[in-house]
Amino acid sequence: MTIRAITDTVPLQPGAACHSLAVRLALGFEAERTRERLAEADMQTVYGGAKLWTTRVHARVAAPEAQRRRAAEAARPIRAGVAPLRAVLLRYDDAHDLILVADRSRVPLPSLRQAAAVLTSLLTSEDPASGAVLACDMLPEPAPDSGRGDALRPAWGLPDHHDASPTGWTSLNLALESAIDRTSLTGATALTVARYSGEETVRLGTLDPAEHPEPRVITLTTYEGRHDVSDLLARAAARPEERTDHEPLPSVGIIHTKEGREEYEPTLGPLFPLTLRVTERADGTLDAICRFEEAAVSRTIAEQFCSYLAGVAAQLGSGTGRRLLTEVDPLTGDTARDILALGGLGTTAPPSDGAIHQRFAEIARTSPHATCLTAGSTRLTYQELDSRAEICAAGLRDLGVAPGDLVGVCLERDADLVVVLLAVLKAGAAYVPMDTRHPVERLRYTAADAGLCVVVTTLDTFPAPDGAVVVSPADVAERGTAAPSPELEPSAGGAAGTAYVIYTSGSTGRPKGVVVPHRNVIALVEATTADLRLGPDDTWTLFHSSAFDFSVWEMWGCLLTGGRLVVVPYWVTRDTDEFCKLVLTERVTVLNQTPSAFSQLLHAGRLQERDTALRLIVFGGEPLDTGMLGAWYARRSPAHCRLVNMFGITETTVHVTSHTVTPKDVASGSRSVGRPLPGWHVSVRDTHGRLLPPGAIGELCVGGAGVADRYLGKPDLTAERFVHDPVTGELIYRSGDQGRMRLDGSFDHLGRLDNQVKVRGYRIELDEIRAALIDSSGVSAAAVVVRQDDPANPASRRLDGYVAAADDTLDLDAVQARLRAVLPDYMVPSTLTRLTEIPLTINGKLDTTRLPDPRAAATRLSAVSAEVAPQTARVSPADPAATVIRVWSALLKTEVGLDDNFFKLGGNSLMVVQALAALRAEGLPKVSPRELYRNSTARQFISLVQQLTETSH
Incomplete structure (x- = not known):
């Protein structure tokens, strides 16, 4: 199949609501007779002085020059304020074309055809049939359906520019195989649009002037998993539907015409953003032209769309017996490989030999005295960290840890954490990181599922499986000091060996462990070092939990490139002011943040100061709303600090793609990764x-x-x-x-x-939360949804839980306690609402539109018989109590009572930062996040603030 451009780009004019009719005439046609008819009194009255213009084209009618001139003349609209009809005679060497262009509001299609008949001597002006022409100026103006303003631009069009209005349109010639008929082309178009849009049900526009003067709609559902080709073709042959009032035109449509003396264009601009103009020849075969609006569809996408469409149509029209729609696929062979190559297949893979600890040991040998780790008052050089890890590795071996074993590590963020993780690798084992703040049940499940034989932790009550050894970092180091240090097997802990197993949220209701080998981490560091200019002059922060795979990038990205790693204590990560102070004091150059966390730093503003050492900020863990970075670029030049958005998944080793975010991306709202x-x-x-x-x-x-x-x-x-x-x-x-x-x-x-979903960077399976809700006593059904009150504020993104009671014994407080016992804090719904039943759609799916907003007043819950715990007594407007209540209520989007809990009303770690900053701006004393967590009801927090106020005076 070949596709070629047949016209140059034609500027769109305000007169795009015009339509045109081209009539092929024999060589002996008399132009003077047509001029006389246009000059007749009755024609003058209707057409206001329309004349016949004659142009000589020195070419035969089939020549490309003749086709281009015919297309250009038929696409040239009428200027405003002139006659509603323009007539042009193109005289070729072997034939003529009469081109009529008219204003649709004055000359509809039947009248235009009548005018053509009169002017070509097929009718006389006195013929009764010509009355439609003579009365055309009396017709009411039709709705401007012929315009392009109300059509939906396709999300897959990827236009080359983003102008607000169309600037032009281009045509492509689409060669179709002879077996393709009108029905198979319609079905192929629907299937192609479905695959481009990702939607099973698609709407196609259609216009057949011979059947109906205005565009109509065909709605087709592909159901590829269940239907075959014949099913789709049967639906494609159905009669089109009328458009409802104000319904936008679809993105893609088909205009049907038949080959003959005349060629009709219902609009001089594309009727749809991508329009297929299909002409049925006398022998039944089809000729197709694709016209597309440049502001909606790029030329390359249009060419590929047409190629894909022609391939699908050929397979639908081949009639080779019963075939499932899933078997129709034109992207094979070299075409498929070209697309894969564009997506990175075949790029040179970075070297990934050796293991993480081996790479680290090499740096320790070459730069033994360089500072490697800072954690509070602890500072370690590369040599010191390597030595401590060797001692701990010996201690682990003394405990029976063998190459290939999985060792649990459940420690606070401090120097010991990094030492132990490196030691596990040096012992030839793999680490399974767990957060000390995870609930006991989650820790128990992870330890049992991983089959841990040794767990290094400072928790006295770690729920270890039977037979597992629970030991502290100090005990491991003590054992290592006295134990021999046998040589490992050459293959132990090598590149192919497992480096770590991180547990992520699971759809089955239980977390699942992702097994990642050393070579993946080495490849990640090697693939990014040159582009991001990572090296010994950099200072990184270890901000994230070791149970979150972003920490893998923070630790090993720093330590395997010779940088200095600053370990950030948990409560500092929760205090924006303290963290900003740490970044400034430690002269951090490389900062890694989820967009939600970074939004809080932007609000603080201190990191935008020019005296910061920051040169690189990497975003990951969740989608980035580039609009939030407008405040950053308002004060910082891209030349001073590079912002990089990286998409990745635990199962693909932290990062997969990289994109430098520019002010242009911020202005356009780019979603590029x-x-x-x-x-x-x-x-x-x-x-x-x-x-x-x-x-x-x-x-x-x-x-x-x-x-x-x-x-x-x-x-x-x-x-x-x-x-x-x-x-x-x-x-x-x-x-x-x-x-x-x-x-x-x-x-x-x-x-x-x-x-x-992703909430504040954490990957969460809603089904895992739902399973925990259903396991709770008294719950018969449950649902969990994500809401965000303020699109510009990632901190307002929250989980709302809903439960239906199995009986009268349901206790929402008990359910909440159960969730906190089995789920990490970031997975516990911010609100929990009791319903008589979980609302479902007619198809049996959750109907989120009927779930009440738990933040509104209790009276608004009657729609689905919801029940929420009653609010407690309200406070009087006294200061500072009134200030606290006002700030909390505004942030949490609900009225706050004295005994209401900040977190039970939907508060989260990011909102803590916002609440404390707002209260500080109101003149109240500074309160740390830790203190708000400890005093989380309004009554407790007000009492704390009052004490601090009195102390400060």
Whole structure:
């Protein structure tokens, strides 16, 4: 199939509501007779002085020059204020074309055809049939459906520019195989649009002037998993539907005409953003032209869309027996490989030999006295950290840890944490990080599921499995000092060995462990070092929990490039002022943040000061709203500090892509996450795993150097998510994230496809929370949704839980306590609302539109018979009590009573920072986040503030 441009770009004019009719005439046609008819009194009355213009074209009618002139003349609208009809005769060497262009509001299609008949001597002006022409100026003006302003631009169009209004349109010639008929082309168009948009049900516009003067709509549902080709073709042959009032035109439409003496254009601009003009020839074959609006669809996307469409149409029209729609796929062979190469396949993989601890030991040998780690008053050089880790590794071996074992590490963020993690690797084992603030039940499950034989922790009550040894870092070091240090086997802890297993939220209601080898981490560091200019002059922060894989990048990205790692204590990470002070004091150069956390730093403003040492800020963990960075760039030049947005997943080793965020991205609201790192590759697939072209929306699938080994002990889930790509033969990971590839090989991240969400950087399966709710006593059904009160404030993003009672014994406080016992704090819903039943749609799915907002007054819950604990007594407007109540109420979007709990009303760690900053701005004394956590009811917090106020005086 070939596609070629047949016209130059034609500027769109305000007269795009015009339409045109071209009539082919024999060589002997008399132009003078037509001029006479236009000059007749009755024609003058209707057409206000319209004349016949004659142009000589020195070419035969089939010549490209003749076709271009015919197309250009038929697309040239009428100027405002002139006659409602323009008539032009193009005289070729072997024939003529009469081109009539008219104002649709004055000359509708029947009248235009009557005018053509009169002017070509097929009718006389006195013929009764010509009355439609003579009365055309009396017709009411139709609605401006012929304009393009009310059509939906396709999300997959990727226009080359983002002008607010159309600037032009271009045509492409689309060659179709002879077996393709009108029905198969309609079905192919629907299937192509479905795959580009990621939607099963699509709306196509259609216009057949011979049947109906205005555009109509065909709605087709592909249901690829259940239907075959014949099912789709049967639906494609159905009669189009009338458009409802004010319903926008679809993104893609088809205009049908038949070959003959005349050629009709219902509008001089594209009727739809992408319009297929299909002409049926005398022999039944089809000729198709694709016209697209440049402001809606880029030329490259239009060409690829047409190529894809022609391939699908050929397969639908081949009639080779019963076939499922899932078997229709034109992207194979070299075409598929070209798309994969654009997404990074074939890029040189970074070296990944050796293990993490071996790479670290090399740096310790070359730079033994360079400062490696800062944690409060503790400062360690590379040599000192390496020595401490060797001693602890010996202690672990003395405890029976063997190469390949999994060792649990549950420690606060301090120097011991880094020492122990490195020691586990030096012992040839892999670490399983756990957060000391995780609930006991989650710690118990993780330790048992991983089969931990040794757990290093400072928690006296760690719920270890039977037979497991629980030991403190001090005990491990003491054992190591006395124990021999045997040589490891050469392969122990090598590049292919497991480095760590991190547990993430699971859809089954239980967390799942992701097994990541050393080589993946080495590849990540090697792939980013040159581009991000990582090196010994850098100072990083270890801000995130070791149970969050962002910490893998923070620790090893720093320590394997010779930098200095500043360990940030937990309560400092919760105090924006204290953290900003640490960043400034320690002269941090590389900062890694989730967008939610960084928004709090922006609010504080101190990191925008020019005397900061920051040169690189990496965003990860959740989608970035680039608009929030406007405040940053208002005070900082991109030349002073580089902002990088990185998309990644635990299963693909922290980061996959990288994109430097510019002020232009902020202005446009870009959702780009950039191109894959060297050695990684990304592609977009549909629900059946088929490759999709650039622009098409689907699931982001990741292959290459970062793909993890498996889920620990879950072969079925591993086989579902880690799949072999039939195109490349490689293992790729189905991310569950929605996105699209752009024409330059970069990717846009468009959210999640499944029931997984990101809240403040944490990856959360809503089904895991729902399972915990249903396991609670007295709960018969449950639902969890994510809400964000303020789109500009990531801190307002929260989880709302809903439960239906199995009987009268349901106690919401008991349910909340149960959740806190089995889920980490970030997974516990901010609100919990009791309903008589969980509302469902007619299809049996959760109807989120009928779930009440738990933040509004209690009276608003009657729609679904909701019940919420009554509010307690309100405070009188006294200061500082009134100030606290007012600030909390404004932030939490609800009335706050004296005995209301900040966190039970929806507060979270980010809102803590905002509340304390707002109260400080009101003149109240400074309160640390830790103190708010300890005094979380309004009554307790007001009492604390009053004490601090009295003390300060």
